[in-house]
Amino acid sequence: xxxxxxxxxxxxxxxxxxxxxxxxxxxxxxxxxxxxxxxxxxxxxxxxxxxxxxxxxxxxxxxxxxxxxxxxxxxxxxxxxxxxxxxxxxxxxxxxxxxxxxxxxxxxxxxxxxxxxxxxxxxxxxxxxxxxxxxxxxxxxxxxxxxxxxxxxxxxxxxxxxxxxxxxxxxxxxxxxxxxxxxxxxxxxxxxxxxxxxxxxxxxxxxxxxxxxxxxxxxxxxxxxxxxxxxxxxxxxxxxxxxxxxxxxxxxxxxxxxxxxxxxxxxxxxxxxxxxxxxxxxxxxxxxxxxxxxxxxxxxxxxxxxxxxxxxxxxxxxxxxxxxxxxxxxxxxxxxxxxxxxxxxxxxxxxxxxxxxxxxxxxxxxxxxxxxxxxxxxxxxxxxxxxxxxxxxxxxxxxxxxxxxxxxxxxxxxxxxxxxxxxxxxxxxxxxxxxxxxxxxxxxxxxxxxxxxxxxxxxxxxxxxxxxxxxxxxxxxxx
Numbered sequence: 001x002x003x004x005x006x007x008x009x010x011x012x013x014x015x016x017x018x019x020x021x022x023x024x025x026x027x028x029x030x031x032x033x034x035x036x037x038x039x040x041x042x043x044x045x046x047x048x049x050x051x052x053x054x055x056x057x058x059x060x061x062x063x064x065x066x067x068x069x070x071x072x073x074x075x076x077x078x079x080x081x082x083x084x085x086x087x088x089x090x091x092x093x094x095x096x097x098x099x100x101x102x103x104x105x106x107x108x109x110x111x112x113x114x115x116x117x118x119x120x121x122x123x124x125x126x127x128x129x130x131x132x133x134x135x136x137x138x139x140x141x142x143x144x145x146x147x148x149x150x151x152x153x154x155x156x157x158x159x160x161x162x163x164x165x166x167x168x169x170x171x172x173x174x175x176x177x178x179x180x181x182x183x184x185x186x187x188x189x190x191x192x193x194x195x196x197x198x199x200x201x202x203x204x205x206x207x208x209x210x211x212x213x214x215x216x217x218x219x220x221x222x223x224x225x226x227x228x229x230x231x232x233x234x235x236x237x238x239x240x241x242x243x244x245x246x247x248x249x250x251x252x253x254x255x256x257x258x259x260x261x262x263x264x265x266x267x268x269x270x271x272x273x274x275x276x277x278x279x280x281x282x283x284x285x286x287x288x289x290x291x292x293x294x295x296x297x298x299x300x301x302x303x304x305x306x307x308x309x310x311x312x313x314x315x316x317x318x319x320x321x322x323x324x325x326x327x328x329x330x331x332x333x334x335x336x337x338x339x340x341x342x343x344x345x346x347x348x349x350x351x352x353x354x355x356x357x358x359x360x361x362x363x364x365x366x367x368x369x370x371x372x373x374x375x376x377x378x379x380x381x382x383x384x385x386x387x388x389x390x391x392x393x394x395x396x397x398x399x400x401x402x403x404x405x406x407x408x409x410x411x412x413x414x415x416x417x418x419x420x421x422x423x424x425x426x427x428x429x430x431x432x433x434x435x436x437x438x439x440x441x442x443x444x445x446x447x448x449x450x451x452x453x454x455x456x457x458x459x460x461x462x463x464x465x466x467x468x469x470x471x472x473x474x475x476x477x478x479x
Contacts, residue, residue: 010035010058010419014046017053021218023208025056026073026080028097030087032060032374033275033283034195035419041201051219052208060419061093062375062391074100081109081212082204083123086192087347088116090391098123110211112188126188126211129181184210190225193307195280199225228280230307231314236288241279245302245318245332252300262300268439270294270432271319271333271365272303273311275340278421286372286412287339289423293432299439302333309347311340312359319363331365334439337431339411341371341396344403356403366438369405370431371396372421378413407434453477 014022027038035058042056057076063069077083077100088094094117101123105111111125124131184206191203205222213220233242237257242248253263261267272291278284287303294301304314319336320329338344344356360367373381374396375389388397388410397408409431412421441449455466455473466473 010039011056012039012042012046013055014053020050021052021213023052023054023082023204023212024076024080025054025082025084025204026058026076027056027084027086028059028061028064028073028088029085030061030089030374031275031277032414032419033278033281033421034086034200035060036283037195037197037200037281039418040197041204044197044201045204049205049220052205052213054204054208060375061088061090061097062389064093064096070096070100077101077104077108080104082207083108083111084113085116085120085123086114088113088120089347091117094120110207112185112207114189114192124185126185127181127214129185187225190227193276193280194225194228195277196226196282198223199280228276228307230276231317232305233314233318234274234279234287234303234305235301236284236291241305248302258295261298262295267298267300268335268436269300269302269333270435270439271315271336272301273315273336273338273340273344274303274305275342276305276307279305283420286421286423286428289425289428290337290339290411290432293428294435297432297436299432299436309342309345310352310355311338311342311344312356315344315359315363319365329362331363333363333365334442335366335368335435336363337435338367338369338400338405339372341369341374341392341400343399344405351399351402353402360404366435366442367403367405368407368409368431368435368438369396369400369403370407370409370411370427372412373410373414376414377416378422378424379416381410381413407431409434 014020025042027034029035038056038058042054046053057072057080059069059073064073083101083104085097088097098119101108101111105123105125108125111123113120113124113131115121121131187206188203191199191206194200202222202225205220209218209220209222229241229243231243233245233248235248235252237255238251242251255263272287272294274287278287291301291303302318304318306314315336319331319333321332322329343351343353344359345352346356371392373388373392375392376384381388400408409427410424411427411431412423414420415422455477456471457465457467
């Protein structure tokens, strides 16, 4: 039995066309943070663009389990010009999505699918660019992408990021027409990774110009993507993202809004691992809340992010001091808290636990993994008899534990209308208190530490204490 996920309101249509052309867009995403940014982008187009208007219908992937939602989705796809999907990694829902979209793929003007399962990626279609033969083609670009995928333990999204950086070398293997359409696909990915409402507005305008009105006399103008760092350090009070930890700490120590205690290098320092998509889409209220709470409790913060799904990269780059050559890197944080809800390396589809464990061993600090609600709104979660959605339990509690993550506390809910994260203050306080206690425990002398041990005892009886199968319980405790 699955927790019931209700449909939320994400259908936006122009009040009037006034002679403008109408473009119909349907999207399915895993990450609710894109909903609000897309809605803002569409409203801006409908309010300001003199030549076209957009009608958009959006779905979270888990909502397609509901028969009524799925029927609406199929109806929307049948009428659409453009279909967009991202991070579709739940296999039964991926198959369901493909079954609904595939019959209409040929008449859709554009199909843009960002990192997802192969059967969903094969739906991609931009002019002469297609991924229908993904995994089967022997073309230069297919072989290049296959090699990138195999060599990247953090999955296809990081391979795509590498492809973005090496795009000029790849395109030279393609005919001019195909090269242009392939470039537009990678440009689409760049807009999507940019995530802001401005980037998504120009993304939709670019697709309309190149593929909906390609043979018509339409004046559709758009701007190039605004590019944000793939990896860096963020703080809600800074006007910029930092890519150098020394520059960040220099800025931090010049702040006038915090006491001198927080500028003391001996103050507890908490490393926070964030999803870049929440930052660029502006869906960062829960991140702001936890940074403020840590600082209110007397801790310095070092909030880092990554654009792909390998969060070990910012951990290695920013949580360790490598300034002295020939000397082993020294951790500059006292504890690390991941707010991504994902495994440290790999995200929802493919994990590289050995790489994650290697990174966390180098760090050698307590590692917590808190999580936002993804498949439920705050109200649905509070009213559910099952609590957290079973898929999220698997993806964002069980899998991070394989890395060694502890304390899986929910830090934020989700608004059912906008899709935006809502900080749950009592849980924010619990996370910050636990993180600081772990940080302080590490510094406490061993003789002052107290340990409580829970052992297996079933059926309940003194004779069954510590009798778990194949485990030398008391020997392990003594060791």
